[in-house]
């Protein structure tokens with residue numbers, strides 16, 4: 001049973017910020033209410049962010065995507081341009097929870113919950129997303145890559161909200177893919193999540209991102225594996241080497257969903273598969289866009 005709490009429902013950002021740090025931000029509640037019910041979370045005062053309309057704005061132009069801190073997974077799926085502006089995130093939204101969860105769950109809540117299995121985080125890391133942390137004084141931008149400090153710990157201060165995220169739209173020489181390996185197709189926690197971004201110029205890979213979920217205390221970028229690809233002439237051997245390195249950088253645990261060995265093996269297979277797919281989807285001749 002849920003214990004009692006006070007619920008504030010401000011309709012503007014300033015009012016919600018003035019409730020912090022005494023109140024806990026409530027996005028869709030798909031983590032927080034579960035944790036309150038299970039007594040893992042003890043907050044007696046919550047501030048619901050769902051009444052702040054500007055919080056759900058999605059803006060996409062030719063260069064940049066920015067989404068508000070209250071953007072839900074369903075908002076991502078219903079945004080016509082998102083499939084091109086963030087293919088990996090769009091695909092993560094498609095396999096995220098069930099319909100009811102997608103309607104409530106926010107991207108910011110997914111990031112803040114800090115689960116190593118958070119499905120939006122590998123895609124956002126692969127897109128080099130930056131988050132905007134706002135308090136009464138203003139907003140500071142933090143690259144998502146620097147946000148996590150350990151298992152379920154991060155740089156957010158108690159008086160800050162994630163009010164938005166932004167990233168650059170991949171150009172036509174760039175492919176961005178995500179794959180969630182889980183025990184079911186829907187409503188399942190990831191066994192392994194892999195997101196990759198690859199930019200091709202002729203036979204050369206000029207930019208690479210590999211982000212891994214559920215194989216460490218936080219979602220993280222396999223930077224040593226990225227370094228094998230970036231700047232190199234792409235070949236089957238180079239892809240295999242990068243996939244092997246991604247596996248070596250993983251530090252998974254055994255749990256009821258999969259063994260650590262299976263997860264490590266899956267990282268190698270999925271990284272190799274996604275980079276190969278990404279590479280072959282790109283034009284051999286560079287289009288300058």
Ligand SMILES: Cc1cc2nc3c(=O)[nH]c(=O)nc-3n(C[C@H](O)[C@H](O)[C@H](O)COP(=O)(O)OP(=O)(O)OC[C@H]3O[C@@H](n4cnc5c(N)ncnc54)[C@H](O)[C@@H]3O)c2cc1C
Pocket residue numbers: 024025026027028029030031032033034049069070095096097098101104105106107108109110111112113117118119120160161162163187188189
């Ligand atoms: C049935 C079910 C299925 C699920 N399936 C998946 C899945 O497939 N993949 C997956 O990754 N997760 C899944 N989840 C977990 C959960 O839905 C996600 O983590 C979700 O994105 C959390 O977002 P929320 O808006 O509901 O966050 P909340 O529960 O409202 O909040 C989570 C945390 O974030 C903080 N927070 C929320 N918004 C902000 C903000 N703007 N600024 C600062 N802090 C904030 C809260 O204080 C809290 O600490 C599932 C959960 C359930 C119950």
